[in-house]
Amino acid sequence: MPPIPDLVATALVFVLAGFVKGVIGLGLPTIAIGLLVLVMAPAQAAAVLILPSLATNAWQLAGPGLVPLLRRLWPMMVAIVAGTLGAGTIGAGWLAGDGRLAIGGLGAALAAYGLLGLSGARFSVPARLEPWLSPAVGAATGAITGATGVFVVPAVPYLQALGLGRDALVQALGLSFTVSTVALAASLAGQGAFRLPEAGMSLLALAPALAGMALGRRIRGRIGQRAFRLCFFLGLLALGGHLLLQARS
Template identity: 60%
Template sequence: MRVMNESSSLLLPLLAATFSLAGLVKGVTGMGLPTVAMGLLGSFMSPAAAAAMLVVPSFVTNVWQLLAGPAVGRLLRRLWPMMLGIVAGTIGGSALLVGVDPLWSGLALGVALVAYAGYALVAPALSIPPRIEPWLLPIAGLLTGVVTGATGVFVIPAVPCLQALRLDKEELVQALGLSFTVSTVALAAGLMAHGAFRLEQSGLSALAVAPALAGMRLGQRIRARISPRRFRLCFLSFLLLLGLELALRPLF
């Protein structure tokens, strides 16, 4: 009992610090909470346990982001094939997150972080022609779901795909909120189906909501005072280094 209490007393400050930082990044950049949280939590717990901790704060912050504008209905009509792909891929891919040795699922998480940071640092200007959108979106959704299910990271290739649709700024923010919300719900369903998301984890996950929201509020204030471009460069460089550490861990 004493060991468990000591472990809990250490875990709670770590969770608070992790989600405060992840929320701060989301407040400044409009995204990044799941990515930062998974990367940091994956350093001291298995990716499956980290994904379970992510569910409630990710859901709350992304629903907030989704509902912060008027385009929800229009985006749902346009993006529902992609969302279905995300659900199918995430529920199927979550078997990898739960069943694979944590060392190797940590490697997959590290590769996903490196891939996202590398892509975002290069930031190529892509555009999806309307004629290929009907069949490309479901494929992108399915691939995003598989990556989400296997690593707990929601961004590849959903974020580049949504950016390539050339939505206006407010619609893009809402579209990202929609994609991340669907990914969160599907990940929770996949983890529950494989017995990796239990009642006690949902309680700990709920405790992370307050620091995540506090971090978001602070991040929004910081965004008004510093260059978002400079912050984004530091954030992506941090993700790149964190991803490399996770990816190289099985080799040492």
């Protein structure tokens, strides 16, 4: 049984992460991993993330538009799995081995995502480039997932650039996150980093994550999305910078 302070800290982290996801539709793994590595090893943090991430993203994935999305995005999904598992000797090795490399990589990923969000940059992917870009983006996302446990970069900016409708975009994000979570779980299990204690903490984190998400969805309309996203991306930038400094020390 993990120490009570660890359980309380983990629960609070997932309430916050679930709240962010409930308000803006993403951010649970980013917030959870970024904060958990302040109190536990990166591999353990990534393992604890598995069940809350899988449950919330599977819910986000469900819907009648799933089959068309699978037909369009399957090369990206296959590449995510291949990239994550292929990172087993490098990226996942960082995650399950020397934590400084994983923390540094995570800090860089969070800072890059924060800067991208703050820039307000908007991209558009021509349809003719999609067959080439989808596998490349998927492989890059998988490699970063294997190395840091965070699977938002570059998948989220790419999916936002495809010109999907609002509901289709939310569902596409759920699809990408679900595939990434399953691939990360397989990678961690192969490294011996997803064991019974981590699985137990992951199960315990499920209820706080869902509670936070329900709270975020309830007050979504009461908080200005623009102001909240600004604070969110500033927070990611600050957290990423802190982790980069921590990795160097």
